[in-house]
Amino acid sequence: ALEQVRQRGFDPADVRHIVLTHLDFDHAGGLSDFPNAQVHVLQREIDAARQTHSLLGRNRYRHRQWEHVRHWHFYEPGGDTWFGFQTVQGLDGLPPEILLVPLTGHTHGHAGVAIDTGAGWLLHAGDAYFYRDEVGRTARHCTPGLKLYQRMMEVDRTARLANQHRLWT
Incomplete structure (x- = not known):
């Protein structure tokens, strides 16, 4: 992200806010490149990341990627x-x-991070889907490797699949 x-043409110091979908290593890497940024995430996510006892949790969250964040904002659902x-x-x-x-x-x-663009809503739902043929289809398809990885990484299969369904109904 820093190079992007x-x-x-921007200075990394210009980045004031980072809104995260979650704290997995492939989504939270690089936070230390933006030391002035305020980082927004759900309270439940930081709680899970700080209390990792399982093998999956210890590998999914890399504390060193976000241990230097100074400006956290944690949220509970309720709007x-x-x-x-x-x-x-x-x-x-x-x-x-x-x-x-x-x-x-x-x-x-x-x-997910939803943004009202004025011309409609845009939703970034990082990792709600792993493969393009899962999106907007009644019969979803995912490549075998991604399907296996997706199942390994999920913490609640029922909730994940229900949210996928709700996103496209």
Whole structure:
């Protein structure tokens, strides 16, 4: 992310907010590159990440990736609903057009980030789906390797599949 920010002509110090879907190593890496940023995440996710006792938990969360974050903002669900999903609204320092949408299943505190663009809603649901043929289809298909990895990484299969279904109904 650091190099992407620089390639677009910005200084990393300009990054003021980072809204995370979850704290898996492939989503939280690089947080230390933005020491001035405020990091927003669901309370349940940081709790799960801090209390990792299982082999999966110890490998999924890399504390060293986020141990130097100084400006955390943790949230509990409880806002209005968004297309039938409970939300977190009023993210500290961010406009009301940005919401956290809990999507438990992949992790305990997994969330989507919904943004009202003015022309419609955009949802980033990082890891709610692992393969393009799972999205928007009645009969979902995932490659065998990704399917296995997805099942290994889920903490609540029933909730994950229910959220996938709800995202496209």
